[in-house]
Amino acid sequence: MAGEQSSGTFVSVPGESAELKARSAARVVSCEVMATDLPQSVPSAGVDPARRASRARVTLSWPLDNIGPSLPNLVATVAGNLFELRQVAGLRLEALRLPPAFAEAYPGPAFGVGGTRRLAGVEAGPLIGTIIKPSIGFDPAQTADLVDTLCAAGIDFVKDDELQSAGPTCPFEARVDAVMRAVDAHADRTGRKVMVAFNLTGDLDEMRRRHDHVLAAGGTCVMASLNSVGIVGMVELRRHSALPIHAHRNGWGYLSRHPSLGWSFPAWSALWRLAGADHMHVNGLANKFAEEDGSVIAAARSCAEPLVDGAPMTVMPVFSSGQTVWQAAGTYEALGTADLIHCSGGGILAHPDGPAAGVQALRHAWEAAIAGRPLADAAATDPALAGAMTLKA
Missing domain, CATH: 3.30.70.150 (RuBisCO large subunit, N-terminal domain)
Structure with a gap:
């Protein structure tokens, strides 16, 4: 070797x-x-x-x-x-120990936890988020209608699904324009601007143009699929970007699923933290995929571990995949912090009383978790939370 x-x-x-x-x-x-x-x-x-x-x-x-x-x-x-x-x-790459020269060459995340909280207007607690569902198939107007509904529901964060980038049915620029009209109208009414991560994954020039369009439209976040754009793509996007970069790890399974082959998440994510990711997907507890809970928590904890001396380069972990109110308590207990984005797609959008009840329920589940209150006790006087408990992955 x-x-x-x-x-x-x-x-x-x-x-x-x-x-x-x-x-x-x-x-x-x-x-x-x-x-x-x-x-x-x-x-x-x-x-x-x-x-x-x-x-x-x-x-x-x-x-x-x-x-x-x-x-x-x-x-x-x-x-x-x-x-x-x-x-x-x-062979499995478990850890990387890098000299300070790498921190001098690569600035790491420009926004991280603090910058994300500032732009999203969420000072404490998790950012309650969701994903545009159905994942693909909506046109710009339909996407904007759903975002408008989610804004009214009190959501903190919305992201494109990784499958939705810039197909003919939903061109990137038209989608951004339609969605930001809804976001800005809500901000004008409430004084609070929902963060939307627009998936700009593409060639280098495409990503730069798409970033600039989001910035000009008043957007506050962009998203890239790491395994699609590669290290150079992420480095160049970070150099160009004036917005937080939401890093999606789709394809992670082919790098990690066999226990004796591939990468550990802390080693792999170190590359992307240095390259400039602000948010990193870590899967979620009791998820719909094959990853065990212990691996998920280890991945989330690694987002705050120092990469080199004097350069922690902390990024915000993003929990997703079959997430509902049921995972809030376990996630908080394991991490001991709410510096995270908790994305619930079906857990919010499929709530029996609608998305507003779904957002309220997930927020209340986290409030109960932080207070150390059992979920069932909190749901006894909370119809939205009780309704959300009927949803399980």
Whole structure:
């Protein structure tokens, strides 16, 4: 692993001197064997499939001079051809420890928790959010009608679904214009502007143009699909953006689902925090996907963990996926903070008494959670909350 990803190759070559190795070779800092006599995690070319495997925790160190403080080249080094090595039947990148040079090269989130709260007008408690549903199929006017309803319902945050970007049925600019007319009309009446994350995922020039359109229309947030735009796309969007960037992790499963292959969320999200994400999706408790609750909470906690000395680069975790009033207490108990966005799609829009009751119920569920009050007790005198308890993923 160390040789392949630094100065070595499959045979000795002229020029790989002791001096060059001392200067440029990666080092194996530690190799702690965790288990032996295990079945291979994935088929490995050139290795007998019947051969048993060991599992170890390995720490590798690369000289910064090999790549400089460059996120694209960091990825090529720590997650490049390592996964293809025939001697490795499974490999998972668990953690990254980066030198201060990376924090000097990349400014990280421009808004984070504090800036998001300021723009959304939510000083305390979670941002109660939702997703445009149906995910795709509405035209701009229909989308704006739903946002108008949600604004009237008291929502804090609305986001496009990741499937909705700029198709012919719902062009990006027309959608932004229609939605912002509804948002601004509500703000004129109430003095409070709902934050809407418009999905501008696209080519670099498209994302810049779309960002500028949102900014000119008075919008306060943009959204990008990380695995679609890539590291360079996120870095360039951060350099250009005057708005918070809502980072969606769709496709995360193919990087993480096998326990012996891929990335841990803290390691993977470190790249995007440095690149400039302000919000990071972390799934949700009792979600509709395959991720276990412990993994979700670990992901959310990692959003506040320092990346390098003196540069915490805290981002706001976004909980979504089958979220209802039932998850508020467990989420707060596990995190001990309400610095988060709690997005409930069906849990708000499918409330039996309508979206306003759905927003009210989720907000009251969080108030009960923070106060340490059981959900059933709070619902006994709260019809909206009682109605929301009939919805489960």
